[in-house]
Amino acid sequence: MSSPEALLLTTGLSRAFGGLVAVDSVSLQLDPATIHAVIGPNGAGKSTLVNLLAGEVKPSSGSIRLRGEDITGWKPDRIARRGVARTFQHTNVFPDFTVFENCRLAAQSRNVHLMRWLKPAESYREWNDAARSAMAMADLGARAGVPAHSLSHGERRALEIAMSLATAPAVLLLDEPLAGMGAEESIRIVALLKRLSADHSILLIEHDMDAVFALADRLTVMVNGAVLASGSPNAIRANAEVQAAYLGADVPMTAL
Amino acid sequence: MADPEHPRRSTVSDRVITWWLVLGILALAIFPAIAEQFYLQLITKIMILSIFALSLDLLVGYAGLVSLGHAAFFGVAAYTLALAAPASDPPNLWLTLPLALATSAVIALVIGALVIRTAGVYFIMATLAFAQMVYYFFHDTRLAGGSDGIYVNSRPSLEIGSIDLAQDLHFYYLVLAALAGVFILLGIVLRSPFGRALQGIKANEQRMRALGYPTLRYKLAAFVLAGTLAGLAGYLAAAKEGYVNPELLAWHQSGMVLVMLILGGMGTLFGAVIGAFSYVLLQEWFSNLTKHWQLLMGSFIVLAVLVLPRGLAGLGRSIALRRRLSASRDDVEP
Amino acid sequence: MEWLIQILNSVQYGLLLFLVASGLTLIFGIMGVINLAHGSFYMIGAYLAFALVQWTGSLWTALPLGIVLAFALGLVLEILLISRLYRRDHLYQVLLTFGLILVFEEMRSILVGDDVHGVAIPALLDASLPLTATLSYPVYRLFISGVCLVLAALMYVIIQKTRLGMMIRAGASNAEMTQALGINIRWIHALVFAAGVAMAVFAGMIAAPVSSVFPGMGNQVLIICFVIVVIGGIGSLKGALIASLLIGFVDTFGKVVLPELAGVAVYLLMAIVLLFRPAGLYGRP
Numbered sequence: 001m002s003s004p005e006a007l008l009l010t011t012g013l014s015r016a017f018g019g020l021v022a023v024d025s026v027s028l029q030l031d032p033a034t035i036h037a038v039i040g041p042n043g044a045g046k047s048t049l050v051n052l053l054a055g056e057v058k059p060s061s062g063s064i065r066l067r068g069e070d071i072t073g074w075k076p077d078r079i080a081r082r083g084v085a086r087t088f089q090h091t092n093v094f095p096d097f098t099v100f101e102n103c104r105l106a107a108q109s110r111n112v113h114l115m116r117w118l119k120p121a122e123s124y125r126e127w128n129d130a131a132r133s134a135m136a137m138a139d140l141g142a143r144a145g146v147p148a149h150s151l152s153h154g155e156r157r158a159l160e161i162a163m164s165l166a167t168a169p170a171v172l173l174l175d176e177p178l179a180g181m182g183a184e185e186s187i188r189i190v191a192l193l194k195r196l197s198a199d200h201s202i203l204l205i206e207h208d209m210d211a212v213f214a215l216a217d218r219l220t221v222m223v224n225g226a227v228l229a230s231g232s233p234n235a236i237r238a239n240a241e242v243q244a245a246y247l248g249a250d251v252p253m254t255a256l
Numbered sequence: 257m258a259d260p261e262h263p264r265r266s267t268v269s270d271r272v273i274t275w276w277l278v279l280g281i282l283a284l285a286i287f288p289a290i291a292e293q294f295y296l297q298l299i300t301k302i303m304i305l306s307i308f309a310l311s312l313d314l315l316v317g318y319a320g321l322v323s324l325g326h327a328a329f330f331g332v333a334a335y336t337l338a339l340a341a342p343a344s345d346p347p348n349l350w351l352t353l354p355l356a357l358a359t360s361a362v363i364a365l366v367i368g369a370l371v372i373r374t375a376g377v378y379f380i381m382a383t384l385a386f387a388q389m390v391y392y393f394f395h396d397t398r399l400a401g402g403s404d405g406i407y408v409n410s411r412p413s414l415e416i417g418s419i420d421l422a423q424d425l426h427f428y429y430l431v432l433a434a435l436a437g438v439f440i441l442l443g444i445v446l447r448s449p450f451g452r453a454l455q456g457i458k459a460n461e462q463r464m465r466a467l468g469y470p471t472l473r474y475k476l477a478a479f480v481l482a483g484t485l486a487g488l489a490g491y492l493a494a495a496k497e498g499y500v501n502p503e504l505l506a507w508h509q510s511g512m513v514l515v516m517l518i519l520g521g522m523g524t525l526f527g528a529v530i531g532a533f534s535y536v537l538l539q540e541w542f543s544n545l546t547k548h549w550q551l552l553m554g555s556f557i558v559l560a561v562l563v564l565p566r567g568l569a570g571l572g573r574s575i576a577l578r579r580r581l582s583a584s585r586d587d588v589e590p
Numbered sequence: 591m592e593w594l595i596q597i598l599n600s601v602q603y604g605l606l607l608f609l610v611a612s613g614l615t616l617i618f619g620i621m622g623v624i625n626l627a628h629g630s631f632y633m634i635g636a637y638l639a640f641a642l643v644q645w646t647g648s649l650w651t652a653l654p655l656g657i658v659l660a661f662a663l664g665l666v667l668e669i670l671l672i673s674r675l676y677r678r679d680h681l682y683q684v685l686l687t688f689g690l691i692l693v694f695e696e697m698r699s700i701l702v703g704d705d706v707h708g709v710a711i712p713a714l715l716d717a718s719l720p721l722t723a724t725l726s727y728p729v730y731r732l733f734i735s736g737v738c739l740v741l742a743a744l745m746y747v748i749i750q751k752t753r754l755g756m757m758i759r760a761g762a763s764n765a766e767m768t769q770a771l772g773i774n775i776r777w778i779h780a781l782v783f784a785a786g787v788a789m790a791v792f793a794g795m796i797a798a799p800v801s802s803v804f805p806g807m808g809n810q811v812l813i814i815c816f817v818i819v820v821i822g823g824i825g826s827l828k829g830a831l832i833a834s835l836l837i838g839f840v841d842t843f844g845k846v847v848l849p850e851l852a853g854v855a856v857y858l859l860m861a862i863v864l865l866f867r868p869a870g871l872y873g874r875p
Binding site for chain 2: 618624626671674680681682684685686688689690691692693694695696697699700809813816817819820824850853854857860861864865868869870873
């Protein structure tokens with residue numbers, strides 16, 4: 001069932017808020033160099049799942065393993081330092097800092113020493129370089145000096161992704177990265193994610209079915225907090241239950 | 257024009273800041289030549305309070321930690337000097353100052369460790385309550401003179417050449433050097449990775465954690481640093497007045513320094529100094545008007561909060577911003 | 591049997607504290623405002639009792655008069671000042687209410703002076719209830735406990751069982767939605783604030799006969815209320831009640847057992863709670 005090389009593995013992961021079971025015994029795995037998309041109707045528990053994986057929320061039961069290490073119940077910063085980066089569904093950047101500073105600060109998180117207090121932050125070339133390449137990947141290089149609050153919505157979503165890239169993660173948890181983006185921007189981000197999947201593992205929450213089927217190596221469908229089906233995109237597309245519950249007529253008929 | 261390779265929040269203001277800093281220090285350095293004894297002492301007092309305000313600015317303005325118990329570290333250092341001072345000889349500055357700073361740092365570490373996991377209002381209330389505990393410790397016990405306080409019989413000695421800190425003029429320059437030193441130190445720290453992380457934490461702590469920063473450790477470090485610098489101010493205050501009592505630790509002191517920050521504006525370092533000057537000068541003016549000056553001060557504070565959301569320094573900034581905006585109205589942002 | 595007296599004292603002290611602290615925690619829980627001047631209302635209550643008893647001759651007439659005045663003061667403050675703090679950072683709430691403390695203290699100084707006063711226990715309650723052959727307990731203190739219990743029960747009933755309470759709770763969790771439903775959230779806020787002020791003032795008034803009326807009493811009670819709210823958890827009345835009683839016991843028995851460290855005991859308790867529950871016993875983390 002579970003591959004020994006799985007990068008991220010959840011077993012029976014559950015989270016209840018009082019009487020409401022938001023995530024119901026979800027077992028899934030994220031393999032290296034894979035894009036694993038999680039889809040499902042609103043309220044299916046997808047965002048809660050991301051929060052569980054990122055450590056923002058503690059599971060009620062079940063376990064999470066990262067490269068075999070049990071990270072269940074770990075705080076978000078500890079998980080992040082292990083090489084997991086996440087983006088937020090509602091854009092969560094530093095509005096008053098420039099795009100460059102947002103990325104530089106993200107890159108600086110790899111700093112091990114707490115009390116680096118003497119040299120100016122911007123004199124550390126490794127973080128500057130990491131920030132610049134992250135911005136370049138997200139096509140934000142031209143906007144480096146712009147404060148984040150002046151960015152368009154799509155640019156801000158791109159900045160979210162750039163920030164997570166600046167931390168040189170092994171795993172990316174992306175919560176609806178394309179939400180609210182125009183067609184052009186979406187195409188660029190989809191291409192970026194395709195490139196990234198070569199050496200990152202990506203867990204992708206998305207509603208944009210075109211993007212999902214263009215990117216996903218594996219699909220998991222969640223409904224009411226539980227996994228309805230999980231498998232290859234073609235298998236999921238053919239799954240009658242999934243069609244009834246979620247996909248309907250919006251499914252692209254041909255694989256790319 | 258901002259350089260994208262090394263973007264700062266504004267390259268212009270950096271040069272301006274340095275100029276104002278140099279001018280300020282020069283002005284303060286020349287001041288004694290033209291001023292009478294009374295004003296010398298007044299400005300010394302203001303400079304000491306500026307250090308106190310700067311230490312709190314680090315905490316409130318940059319790390320986003322609103323502490324209502326900062327006077328505890330101020331007072332503890334003052335008491336350390338008073339208790340460590342020998343009966344007849346002047347205390348040695350090189351021995352007593354590090355001791356006082358260390359005491360403040362330790363107390364800050366202990367209290368900080370207890371309160372740092374609390375957030376928002378809990379933090380405010382908990383810092384206040386722990387500071388009160390320290391206050392009651394000094395007020396109710398006979399360890400350090402109780403509510404009567406104790407005297408510091410002579411000013412510390414520097415043991416360098418003919419510098420005699422008992423002379424107000426020499427002491428003035430010592431305090432000026434300390435103020436300049438603290439200002440420069442904070443400037444360096446705030447530009448460092450540590451300082452940037454603090455500002456990130458203030459802006460969005462959740463995001464910082466999601467990026468992998470152990471935010472609690474950063475906040476605790478800031479708390480201890482701020483407490484130590486407050487201790488420096490407290491030491492100088494005790495040395496200046498020659499007397500310490502529990503009121504140095506009272507939460508009115510903590511409230512007062514917070515008021516200075518809002519008057520001057522937080523998160524600008526200069527604002528702390530402006531705020532200290534404004535507060536003391538205001539207090540002098542109000543005291544001359546009536547013995548019930550606290551009524552005037554209280555009303556002023558209420559008005560200031562309602563009318564000046566970013567303090568006097570913020571006022572200056574928004575004027576400058578408006579001028580820059582109207583000047584560049586024809587520039588199209590890419 | 592002496593312990594029974596200390597137990598009764600603890601309960602009385604705790605319940606009195608609860609009356610004051612409940613206002614503080616409600617105002618924060620419902621409107622998100624931290625009000626440093628809350629202790630001042632307690633002080634105002636005590637001095638008001640002194641002044642009104644001198645004027646009218648009886649605590650029984652002073653009490654309702656004081657409540658009405660307090661409620662009016664609360665409404666005026668809320669409408670003019672507090673309502674402007676709802677959307678602002680806690681820092682500014684702290685500063686403005688700190689300014690209010692200075693104003694209140696100085697006003698009291700101007701109007702009534704800085705002297706320490708006493709207020710006589712009303713004749714009706716100036717008796718002692720015999721507990722054993724040798725020990726008796728002041729009826730007035732039982733009266734205080736009784737009144738506080740009644741008010742606590744009243745608070746519970748109003749908030750949990752009435753439509754008004756439902757609106758208050760709705761406003762606390764989602765002000766905009768409640769407003770959209772047509773409920774006048776502004777009046778609710780004004781009401782809650784005024785009620786909080788009235789309770790603190792009332793507490794000061796009934797406490798006046800057993801504790802002296804002195805200038806620093808407001809600050810003293812404020813700090814303890816902060817400790818109560820931190821221990822009990824912000825916005826939680828249940829937490830405030832439990833914490834108040836806890837503090838009542840720790841403080842009372844602390845003074846009996848270890849008078850030197852009694853003042854510190856309360857803060858030690860807070861430190862312990864903070865180590866394990868940074869959001870208080872019943873607070874939402």
